[in-house]
Amino acid sequence: MIGPNNSATAELRAKFAAALGEGHQSEWLAAFATVPRHLFTPTFYRQDDQGRWQGVSEGDTGYLETVYSDTALTTQLDERGIPTSSSSEPQLMLTMLNALDTEVGHTVYELGTGTGYNAALLASRLGSDNVVSVDVDPDLVHLARERLAKSQYRPLVFAGDGAEGYPARAPYDRIIATAGLRCIPPALLEQAREGSVIVAPIGFGVARVTVSNNGEATGRFISTPAHFVPRRTPSKAPDFAGLESQPAEETTVPAKDVLNRLKFPMSLALPGYNSCSWRDDDGNLTSVGLWTEDGSTASAHVEGKVRQIGPQRLWDTVEELALIFPAGAPAREDFGLTITPGSQRVWYHEPNGPSWPLPTE
Numbered sequence: 001m002i003g004p005n006n007s008a009t010a011e012l013r014a015k016f017a018a019a020l021g022e023g024h025q026s027e028w029l030a031a032f033a034t035v036p037r038h039l040f041t042p043t044f045y046r047q048d049d050q051g052r053w054q055g056v057s058e059g060d061t062g063y064l065e066t067v068y069s070d071t072a073l074t075t076q077l078d079e080r081g082i083p084t085s086s087s088s089e090p091q092l093m094l095t096m097l098n099a100l101d102t103e104v105g106h107t108v109y110e111l112g113t114g115t116g117y118n119a120a121l122l123a124s125r126l127g128s129d130n131v132v133s134v135d136v137d138p139d140l141v142h143l144a145r146e147r148l149a150k151s152q153y154r155p156l157v158f159a160g161d162g163a164e165g166y167p168a169r170a171p172y173d174r175i176i177a178t179a180g181l182r183c184i185p186p187a188l189l190e191q192a193r194e195g196s197v198i199v200a201p202i203g204f205g206v207a208r209v210t211v212s213n214n215g216e217a218t219g220r221f222i223s224t225p226a227h228f229v230p231r232r233t234p235s236k237a238p239d240f241a242g243l244e245s246q247p248a249e250e251t252t253v254p255a256k257d258v259l260n261r262l263k264f265p266m267s268l269a270l271p272g273y274n275s276c277s278w279r280d281d282d283g284n285l286t287s288v289g290l291w292t293e294d295g296s297t298a299s300a301h302v303e304g305k306v307r308q309i310g311p312q313r314l315w316d317t318v319e320e321l322a323l324i325f326p327a328g329a330p331a332r333e334d335f336g337l338t339i340t341p342g343s344q345r346v347w348y349h350e351p352n353g354p355s356w357p358l359p360t361e
Contacts, residue, residue: 008064009036009038009064009068012064012065012068013032013034013036013037013068014033014037015068016032016033016068016069016090017024017029017032017033017035018033018077019070020032020070020090020091020094022317024136026098027125028092028094028097028098028121028125029094030120030124030125031120031121031124031125032090032094034108034131035117035120035121035124035151035153036070036151037047037067037087037090037117037221038058038063038064038067038068039147039151040087040115040116040117040120040147040151041067041073041075041087041115041151042057042058042118043055043056043057043075044056044066044067044073044074044075045074045075045077045083045085046074046259053074053077053081058134060211061282068295068330070089070090070091071089071090072086072087072088072089072092072345073086073087075087075114075115076137078138083229084137084229085114085137085140085229085290086114086115086229087114087115087117088118088178088228092206092224092226093118093121093152095206095222095224096176096178096199097118097121097122097176097204098198099103099197099208100174100197100199100204101173101174101197102126102173103126104125104126104127104175105126105130106126106130106173107126107131107132107169107172107173107174108122108126108130108131108132108172108173108174108175108176109128109132109133109134109165109166109169109174109175109176109177109188109191110122110131110132110133110162110177110178111134111162111163111175111176111178111179111181111185111188111200112133112134112135112162112177112178112179112228113133113134113135113140113141113157113178114135114140114142114144114178114179115140115143115144115147116133116143116145116147116148116157118133118176118178119131119133119144119148119153119155119157120129120147120148120151120153122155122176123148123153123154123155124153128153128154128155129155130155131155131156131168132155132156132157132169132172133155133156133157133227134157134158134159134160134161134162134165134166134282135157135159135160135162136159136160136161136162137159138159140159140160141159144157145157145317146199151261155168155230162179162185162263163181163185163187163188164185164187165185165187165188165190165191166191167191170190170191171191171192171193171196171233172191172192172193172196173193174196174197174198174199175188175191175192175196175197175198175199175200176198176199176200176202177198177199178201178228179201179228179229180201180202180203180227180228180229181200181201181202182202182203182271182272182359183196183202183271183344183358183359183360183361184200184202184207184209184217184337184339184344184357186341186360186361189211189217189339189341190215192211193211194211194212194213195210195211195212196210196211196213197209197210198210198211198217198219201226201228202221202267202268202337202346202358203264203266203267203268203271204225204226204227204263204264204266204267205221205222205224205225205226205264205267205332205335206221206222206224206226207219207220207221207222207337207355208220208222209337209339210324215340215341216338216339216341217337217338217339218336218337218338218339218342219336219337220333220335220336220337221332221335221336221337222332222333223331223332223333224332225264225332227297229358236293236294236295236356237291238274238289238291238295238297239291239297239309239310239328240289240297240299242297242309243298243299243307243308244296244307245308245309246307246308246309247307248305248306248307249305249306249308249315249317250304250305250306251300251304251305251306251319252304252319252322253300253301253315253318253322255285255288255301255302256285256288256302257286257322258275258288258318259275259277259285259288260302260329261325261328261329262318262321262322262325262329263329263334264330264332265321265324265325265328265330265348266317266318266321268335268346268356268358269320269321269356270290270292270312270314270317270318271294271359272293272357273290273291273292273314274290274291274292275289275290275291276289277289282354285302286301287299287300287301287302288300290314290315290318291314292310292312292314293312294311294312295310295311296308296309296310296312296313296314297309297310297314298314298315298318300315300318317332324354330348334348334349335347335348336348336350336351337358338351340356342360343357343360344357344358344359344360345357345358346358
């Protein structure tokens with residue numbers, strides 16, 4: 001195995017960190033130049049032209065060059081070939097770490113250990129004793145501990161539900177999540193120090209909120225798009241077969257809008273939703289499907305016909321969003337988040353503007 005500090009990888013890391021910085025100053029760039037990402041991603045997967053996953057490991061052509069590039073690396077697949085863990089795009093990681101606004105001596109709680117690479121970056125700058133990282137997957141935790149130790153970092157890493165936090169080390173100065181969430185977990189808010197900053201992926205964006213002394217928090221989304229592997233929760237499969245018994249309805253919202261223009265606001269108005277698409281032999285879009293964890297399902301054909309089934313009328317929400325955002329994709333930084341002890345609400349432009357409640361569990 002390639003060691004953590006040989007001259008070849010050291011040079012790659014230096015160029016890697018410089019490219020991430022793009023001429024801008026960041027106190028985190030030294031960590032990216034120091035921490036050996038390849039030790040945390042000894043194997044990753046990429047799809048070929050037919051969508052089949054292929055493993056890439058040390059010794060394969062382009063392995064190190066890919067590891068030390070601004071590329072997200074899929075590092076774990078389930079039995080269906082669906083990604084369940086990854087190493088995020090380093091530029092996004094840097095953006096989120098910068099958003100934490102940390103100082104030396106700050107304590108940090110991380111939800112979602114994954115490969116352990118982000119925990120290593122945190123430990124490199126803040127010290128291992130100031131970092132706690134949790135992941136729901138015991139196998140990932142075991143591997144992360146081994147890789148962290150090889151890299152000479154020893155933060156507290158354990159298996160558990162990251163949404164529950166780790167009260168024994170609370171309160172925390174900073175909290176970061178590296179798994180897709182539907183809200184800021186209430187337990188983490190309770191374990192945050194007054195003035196603490198929380199940076200977490202919600203929907204297809206990243207929220208940055210500051211915690212006040214009465215258990216409330218407020219902030220905005222940063223401009224960078226994000227799509228993290230979601231925190232694992234039970235859910236029902238889509239009921240596309242049941243749609244066939246539902247009457248077709250007319251819609252004026254183009255089916256393609258749910259795949260691009262409305263994708264971000266949909267991720268806030270329909271937390272945890274999933275989508276798929278169907279195409280003809282020439283690759284042209286014919287219809288899209290939507291579903292949520294409660295089994296609610298909808299399909300929309302490009303000719304303007306929609307069918308819906310389940311507890312929620314998903315396409316009704318799509319049409320409401322299309323009225324609020326009639327042209328173009330709204331900027332992520334125009335959305336904010338207000339949290340009270342009993343509610344979490346995303347809003348557009350201003351707190352009194354259009355808003356959507358988030359689940360609080």
